[in-house]
Amino acid sequence: MHIDLRGKTAIVTGSTLGIGLAAAKGLAGTGARVIVNGRKQPAVDEALAAIRQAVPGADVAGFAGDLGTAEGCEALVQAYPRCDILVNNLGIFGPQDFFETPDAEWQRFFEVNVMSGVRLSRAYLPGMAAQGWGRVVFLSSESGLNIPADMIHYGFTKTAVLSIARGLAKRMAGTGVTVNSVLPGPTLSEGVAEMLKEETAKTGKTLEEAGADFVKAHRPSSILQRAATVEEVANMIVYACSKQASATTGAALRVDGGVVDSL
Structure with a gap:
């Protein structure tokens, strides 16, 4: 299967490291123009250099800003008002006992893991619908189904992402815009x-x-x-963003190595 996304612009949030960077490299390899995001400019610059080294001739640009805030999301949209492919990868995690997790930490996880994707989807999907084509991928997790006892505040955000992606896919029915979740293990x-x-x-x-x-x-x-390797997860993300995935929408695509014990 040859995935060709030349002429498409992809934004991958939280893409200076890990799965996000691997997804950005993968999308750059398909010919898409890729916007890389991180909070700090040096990290963005390093990621851009890594992508250019991995994909000679890659069409990449960067945006340094905190997308865990409404202001950061607005600044991204102002800088890059057009987007064909949105990968809502930004996320934070970390173990903390339920009884020791204050309100502020619940709110922080919600703003970063959930609201970043909500705000950017709200900004970019109308344009995708108007042109009759678009791809949105939310990064959930097997922890959204197997809620970790030591990271309840994290697991709940990943369950929320599944709900938003499924509902948004229904909202975009018939527009040519697909919305899916990818669940790494x-x-x-x-x-x-x-x-x-x-x-x-x-x-x-x-x-x-x-x-x-x-x-x-x-x-x-x-x-x-x-x-799994980050590249193995990125492969699923790139496929969900492809033209070939035109009949895949509203799906929870698991790359969890079979951790979730269900059919």
Whole structure:
């Protein structure tokens, strides 16, 4: 399958590292113009350089700003008013006991993980509908279905994303705009690598080996029995953004290695 997105502009939020950066590289490889986002300009510049190295001749630009705020989202829309493909990847995570999680932390997770995608979808989808074509992908997580007891505030945001994407797909029915969710499972992103840093230093195991041990211990229902790579998750995102995915909408596309034990 050859995915060709030349002439399309894609915005990938939170794309200086991890799944977001891998998705930006993947979309750049299809010929799309890709807008990279991070909070700080140096991180955006590094990501742009990495994409240009991976995809010679890539058409990429950057936006430095905090999309976890209404002001940041508005500034992005002002800078790039047209968008054909929106990948709502921006997200934060971190374990914290329910009884020790204050209101402010619940609000912060909600603003970043949920409202960033809501605000940008509200801004860009009317233009997509007017031209009769568009793609929106929300990054959810298997944690949106298997709510982690130590990250309830995170899991609830990923469940919310599933609801928004499904409802928005219905709202855009018949317009040529598709809206889907992608649900990664354990993935070897920079955040996970940092979490496993002590384990790899202590045991001498590779990151991949430590990741597999983590999956077996903490996600025993995994069929894959290892963590996915960011590229494996990005492949699903790129497909959902493709012209070939024209009949896929309102879907929750799992790249969780079979962690979610349901048909």
